[in-house]
Every structure is written in C-alpha cells, then in structure tokens.
Amino acid sequence: MIAYGARRLAIALVVAWLALTLAFVALRWVPGDAVDATLGRAGLEDAELDARRDELGFNDPVWRQYLVYLGGLVRGDWGESLVSGQPVRDILAQNLGPTAVLAISALIVAAALGLALGVVASLARARMVRAGAQAVISLALSTPVYWTATLAIFLFSAQWGLLPGPGGRGLRYLVLPMCVLGFHTAGSIAQVTASSVREAAGRAFVRTARAKGLPPVPDVVEHILRVGLLPVIAVVALQLGFLLSGTVITEMIFVRRGLGRVLLQAVNNRDYPVIQGVVVLSAVVYSLANALADVLSALADPRVTGGEG
Amino acid sequence: MTRSPIQRAPPVTLLAAGLLGVLLLAAVLAPRLAPHDPRHAVPEDQLQSPSAAHPFGTDYLGRDVFSRVLFGGRRTLGMALLAAGVTLLPGLAVGVVAGAGKHAAGPGPWLDAGLMVVMDALLAFPHLLLALVMVALLGSGTTQIALAVGVAGLPAYARVTRAAVIEGLARPHLIGARAIGAGWGGVVWRHVLPGIAPTLLAFAGVTLSWAILNSAALTFLGYGGDISAPDWGVMLADGRAVYRVAPWVVIAPGAALSLTVLAINLLLNGSRR
C-alpha cells in the first residue's frame, strides 16, 4: 500500500512537472514576448524594451530560460508581475487562502448535498420524490454558475435580505457563494451516487434479504457507505477541477478575493508570469488531489491497486 | 413483438430529443424566424416587458430579446459545435492511435506513452482555467473561444477513447483475429470502433454540453469579441445590470442555455439505460 502511494505520488509529480513545462512552452509561444505585450504598450522605447528583456532573461536561449525558470520555482522565485512588479509568489500566497476556503467549503456542501440527492433519487419510495430529486440534479448539471449566482444574490440578499451582498470578509459572506458553487458541484456527485446505489440495490443479496422478509434498511445503509464512498472520493477529486474553474466566476460575481480574480485580471492584462503562476499552482494542486483520491480509494478497496487500465 | 428504439424510449428522452430538435432548428432558422434585427436599438422602447410585439420583451437599448435569443443560439451553439469538433476529431485520433499502440509491436507502446504524457499534462489543468489561458494566448473572439474550449476538452476525450479501444481490443474474438494476422488498422476500424461507438457517442454528448457551458462562460466573461453580436453568455452578462427591473432580459437567454444543456443530458441518460 505504501509502495502504491509512493508510486502514485511520483506519477502526480511527473504530471505536474509536465504541466508546468507545457505552460512554459505555451507562454513562450506568444506572438511577441511578454515584454512586448505589457511594457511595449506603456510606450517604452525599443532600447529600453531590449534592456528589460535582458534583465528578464528573454534574450537567453530557451533551454537556459527553462532551467532558470525551474530553478526559480524550486527556490520559491516565481517571477514578478509585469504590471504591478509584485512577486508572483506573494500574489499567490495572498490569494490562495480565500480560494481554498471557498473551494473546500463548496466541496463539503457538494459532498453532503450530492450524497443526499443521489440516495433520494435512487431509493426514495415515492416515484414523485425520486423524480423531484432527479430534476434538481439535472438542474445543477445544466445551469451555468453565473446564472444561479445572479439569481441567488437577487433572492437571498436583495429581495429577502437573509444574507449579505457581494464583497466583504467573514463567514456570513461565504454562505452564498459556497452554496451556489456547491450546488453545481453536487450534480455530478449525486449522479454517480445514484447510479452506484441503484446498482447495489439491484444486487442479488438485497433481493434475497427482501425475500426473507428482513428489513433491508441496514443493508442499504451499508451499501451506501460501501458503494457510495468510493465513487464519491473519485468524483470529489475530479470535481476539484470543476471547482477551481467555478471559483473564477464565483469570485467575480461575489466580489471575493482569490486566485480566480487574479487570473482574470492577469488574462486581461496579459500578465504572463502571473497567469503562469496561477496555472502551475492549480495544476500541481489538482494532480496531487487526484493522487490522494486514488490512494484513498485504494485504502478503501485494495482491488484498485491491481493494475493500471 | 420487437419495438423500435423510439417506442422503447421513455417519454422524458423523447421530450428531450424534441426539445433539442426545436432549439437547434430555431438557431438554424433564426434569420427567418426573428421578428426584428437583433442589433436594431429603439431607445424609446428600452426594457419593455414581454408583449405581442416583443414576446420576450426588450433590453436596455430597446432591442428585441426574442430575436437576440434566436440569433444568440446560432452563435452560442455554433461556437460550441465548433469546439466539440476541435475536441472530437483529434481526441478520437489520439485515443485510437494510443489505444491501438499500447499492445502493438514496434514503436506502438512508445507512441502511446508519449501521447498520454501530453494528454495527462493537459488534463492536469482544470477545464475552464485551461480555456482561459488559451484565450490569453489567442485573444478574444468566437473562433478563439471555440479553439480554447475545444483544446481544453481534448485530453479527457482522448483518454476515454483510448480506454475504450484497449477494452475493445481485449475481446476474445479479436485476439483471435490478431493471431490470424489481420492488420491492426483493419481490426480497429472494422471490429473495435463499431463496438465502442456508443461509448464514444455518449461521451461526445458530454463534451458538447461542456462546450456549451464553457463557451458561454467565456463570452459571459467578455472574451467573445464583438460585443454587439447576440450571444447567450453576453446577454446574461449585460442583463445583470438591469435584471431587477427587467428580469426577462436574463431569464430568456438563461433558460435557453439551461434547456439546451438539459436536453442533451437527458438524452444521454436515456441512451445509457
């Protein structure tokens, strides 16, 4: 098990390294370089631009730039914003926390809501209740975050005054964005849960138990735990990608600080070092989370380690 | 006593198929169906509530929301279909080559490993984030968005195709065919692809619904280029400024977007059973 964990972690690190290499290559492909894109627009003379390129190492051969870049990443030097001159590391450090809080709290909402919806959609006795749950799941999967977020602010804040409006710090401000983002993430989790539970409920031993007249409830609960947990872990890790994407729009609409807004502004400013920083960071986090989920799944069910598909 | 697939399909699936058909038809026929020029502004008529003349009301500049939703579908769905195409064709190619190469002789396994390394690296970026970076590189505009969203969906599709091809190749009768000496290409083309077509088709549906939501998200964020072109994402973004007095401005494009994705999802659910 430890060997598997180590191997999975190693794979994750290799993937993360590949991802950041890809980001490096892509951002060097930009027509005109980053200096041209940002400083050239500020009306600097050609000689000044060239001096600045020298300073940033853009005149070096690509392989050397790459080595310098990798070395910098390891030492914690992620470059500087071309716009504000702030170290990228500082920008990331200041904004990682708020995004993590939003993403994790949304994930908790999503896991709870998703499991509940999934179970209801698959096991509820009344057909109408099952259909209702299924409808909510479909809604979560097919409405865009920006549309629900607008609606949520309008209803809960502007219309009913139950929760604070956009902007601001503190737990009260987290509730609405967390629920909106969590609701959409819950869709996939519920779908996976529902289909696993349906599969489990259809299995022979449950039918046998029912035939014997035993109350099927404990069995079902056991199965929800067993078949529910595994896919949820896997889906939750996958959903982290959706969540990181979702934070971009959620942060914008709810005026929250975080990596999403940093990325949007950097994209608008073509502030490549910042874009690269955000993207590399999320790629590393995402790959590690996937690895962690695999290891957890393996802990829960040793068959997973069996072979690679 | 055999019933056709249509007769066996649950009513929800039929409904979804019908809905999707109507929405697609509306998008295609927008120029014929739209009662007004979608860009024609009549400032005196700003924010009119729905009426016979304007079934979905008018927006802040007095443009007909119904016409804009029709034309918007054309642009949004066109963009998403293009994006799905950008995902599917290379995704399919990469997946088939890698999947077939995995157990093949010669450079096959290396090809598989190489392709999958690139796909895994791409897969390490969250979907919309990857698309956003692509937009930063390519610039704003519908073609750029379609490319960005398409590439963002590529690794997942390649992965799914590859897994399906490997599973398909592992079937006993194919192992036999290979033993007889049938060519790889022929085996994959004649025997494997037909078998896994349903899986690939279903995932194509998933890809399309992602493409719709993500392209609309990017135009919502303002990367769609021409701001006066009607587009569901742009309409939702514009509508946020006025939705309190004129909710129809956001309800119409929002509902169109959700219904389209919902119809695709329901169809997929139906086909899985």
Add this chain to the structure above:
Amino acid sequence: MAERTRRRWPVLRLGIVGVVVLAVVAAAVVTAAVMLRDDEQDEGNKIIYGLTLNPSGFDPHIHISSELGIPFYSVYDTLVYRQPETFEIFPGLAEDYEISDDGLVYTFYLRQDVTFHDGEPFNAQAVAANLDRITDNDLDSGKARRLLGPYTDNEVVDEYTIRLRLSEPYAPLLDGLSQVYLGMASPRALAEYTKNSYQWHQVGTGPYMLDEVVPGERIILRRNPDYAWGPLYYAGRLPDGTVDPVWEANAVDTIEFRFYTDPPTRRDALESGEIQIVGELLPLDAEALAGSASIQTLNTRVPGMSQLFFFNTQREPTNDERVRQALVYATNRTAIVDAVFQGQSRVAYGPLASNTPSYDAALENPDSPELSYPFNPDYARQLLESVGYTDSDGDGWLDQNGERLQLTMVFAGWNQLPDVAQLIQSQWREIGIDLQLIQAPDFPALSEYADEGNFDLIALYDFGVDPSILNGFFLTDGARNWSGFSDAEVDGWLTAAVRESDSAERDRLYASVQRRIMERAVILPIRDLTNVHGYSVALDGVIFSAQGWWPLLQNFQYSP
C-alpha cells in the same frame, strides 16, 4: 464489465478512510474559521468605501489612474489646493507663493508646522526630494511628470523656501501642483522602499494615514490625529486652530476601501449595508436608489474633457472632413444620454465638459449647426453622398467603388461605453454605415490601439480642471495626438495658451481651439462626464475635490 465478488470490507480500512476524510474536513473547517475570523480590533468610527476599478498601480507619482486618488488624495497634501466649487487656487503645504515676472520661477513659502506620518519633518528638502523623484526618468512617471510641464530644476533657498524653475512660462503649473499626482511623500519612506514597493507603504502628510494594503482586496486608512494644516475648506478645526468637537464626534476614524469592479454588484453592496459609499453607479441603479430611505445619491460633474470619441484623421475614410461631419450629424446624442445615462448628464458639444474653465458655450448654439451638429440623418446621408458613398447595390449599406462604408470603433468597458457604442452602431446602421465594435480589456490595451492608429474612432479622454488638458491631444506633436490631427493655427493657440497668464486671453485662445476642433469634426463628443455616487444616509459631508473624482475624506461625518 468484470463481475464483482461480494466481500466484507475490513472494518479497519473503512475506519482509516473515514478518519482521513474526517480529518481533511475538520482541517478545512478549522482553516476556514481561522482565516475568516473577523479581526475585531477597535477601529473606531468606520466606513467601507467601494472603489470601482483596481488600478495597475497606486503610486501617484508613477501611475495615472484617477481611482488611486480616491484614497490617496487624503493621504497626501499638495503645495496648493483648488477650492472644490469655485476652482480658486488655495494655499496648501505652501502658505504663499510668488511667480517671477517672466513666469519662469515659482517661489513657494512652506508651512513650518507640518510633519509626515512617519515623523519626518516637512520642509524644502522634502519637496525637492519629491520633485527629483518624479523627474527621474527611471521612475517612468505616467502623469506627474507631465503635470510639471517645462519644469527644469529646483533650488532650496532655506529650510522652508523652495524655487521651481521652468524653461518657459507655464500657466497650468499651479493646477498640476494641486493634483494628487504631485502629492508630497515622506523622503524617508521614498528612500526606504523601492520604486515598485513604495506604493504599498505610502507616507504623506494628509488627514489620513495608510495602514494596510492587501492588493486586490482592501486598502485601510486611519485618521491622522495630528492633522492641523489642511486648506481652509477642510473641516475639523475651529478658527483658533483647536479641534472642532462637533466634527470630531462623528469624524471617520477608519476607512476601508474595497473593490467593486463589476458594476451590477455596487448597488447590491450598498443596499445590503456592506459598504457606505460607492461611485459610478449604473444609471438605472442610481435612479432606483434615489427614492430609497437609506441611500442618497450625488451626481458629481467631472471637469476636463467630455466623454468623446476621437476620429482617426490619418486613414480612410475618416481622413475626409465631410465623412467625419456626417458621422457627427448621424449621431443622436440626446437619445444616447436619455437611454444609456437616463438623462443624468448633459449632452456634450465640444472637447471640454461644460463645467471646465474656458469652456466655449457658443458651441451649443443651435443657430450654428457647423458647431453644434444637431441630429440630422438626412443631411449626414447627403454629405456622404457628396463624398461618393451611395447604396449602389441596394443592400442597405453605403458603398463606394464596390467597397462598403465600414468603420471600426475602439473603447473600453467603463463609463457605459459598450452601451453607447452599440446605440451608435444601431443609429448609423439606419443610414447604411457598418460600424464594427472592439472592446479593449483595459487601459494599456486601449492605448495600444491608439498608438498603432488601429481604429477609426476611439474613446479616450482625460480629466482635469485646467483646459490645457487639450494640449497633449490636439497639438500636432502632442504625446497623445491619437487622431493625427494637425492644424497650424490650433498649434499656435494651444502653445500660446499655456504660456498666457491672463485668464480672459486664455479663454479666447481655448474658444478658438474648441471651435476649430468642432468645425473640422476631429471628435464625436457624447456627454459631460459625471460620477454618480450612492451613499448611506448616515454619512454626511460627502464632497469631492475640484477634479471631481477625489473625495475630501476629512469632511466626512458618519453617525450610524
């Protein structure tokens, strides 16, 4: 699908997974709680102020955004001030000043009772350090350097006297010195931090001290308890120099600035009480809030250039004066102001907003259509026809030699420009002009279009009390002459006007400039720029500097 065998899970494994999952959740909750705990230190009487733009930088000596002045106009004092209503020059850090007869030497006599927030004394050396910093080429000053005009160097006469020398007379110098961009910073702080990092640690002499900056999230100012050297119209001091107890009772001790860059969020935040004041409300939101019992609105006019589009006079077809004139005639500005701005501002008739000194009201005269351009689509069509544009193929678009009359308009997302542009697009469509719209994501991108001349019309304008704001835009070799306009007489008038100290003569010169610009249709003016603020009824004394953008935070009174 492989058949799954049913097997009992070892309880242990399930337990481990459960514990790990629980631990992750618990850790997350604890982190969240810790991170989100409101640090409830005593902040006194506090308000939250919504900013509408997140500028790329906050150093007034370097950066050009008007938004940075909202907090920092109150962190700094300037040598002179402009009275918010009369625009008169008032003494500031300089008690008095003298201008030599040839207009080349300005001598400032400084106040002797001023200290910076970090305890540094304010004196002539401090002023010299600031001027030297701004004129240092390595600083890449975007606006401050420009405001100093033909300034060459300074001379510290004694501890509290400094001379500024110019290479030629420059009437707008005092106006420049009254703006936040030439605010006086502590020499010690300037030396302590780098060019880039000083913006997060700014130290001035003003009524508010910078306490904390979290880029992109908040800026916190605290009241400077020692502040006693403000201009006469700053509240807080009785005539004998002691603190006014009535004012102090409701003075704002802490001001937190947050960013509301997305316009629809501003009203939400205001109504739910998250913030006490915010600017640039959407016109519809301002209208809705005007009837509210808890929020009041204030429409501030911003002097300087009107909200306008420059024509590109360097490329076809807008290099033809008649085409430009036709386009101005084809634009229904009243409809734009009524629909987009809900009638909350005034139609503009020239390059200057009507509340700017030297504004020429003759431009509005309906009897001189060559200046006032009343909406007249028929005449516009005739003009275009005289140039050779007709709808020869009957497709509804004007064309010439088989080429459609197609124009490109570039603008940014602020001041409702996307709506303005789309309305113009629709108006011009009526007479067969095909207008393509390009929205630039930010200021640098917009300037890029301008510099490359990659546009037929572009929306770029500046603000300021002094009409010399026009010089950079309309001089043949002006740094921001994006239209490529060149008129020897205009050059002469503009050059003479900045050297001229007599205000009647300046008015005459600028009137000639404004008329010529409109006669030759160099610009498409839309409306006078206004900034509509919404603020809590518990907030009082809300007033803005002469420049229109910057609040006098010292005068704010908050009684929740």
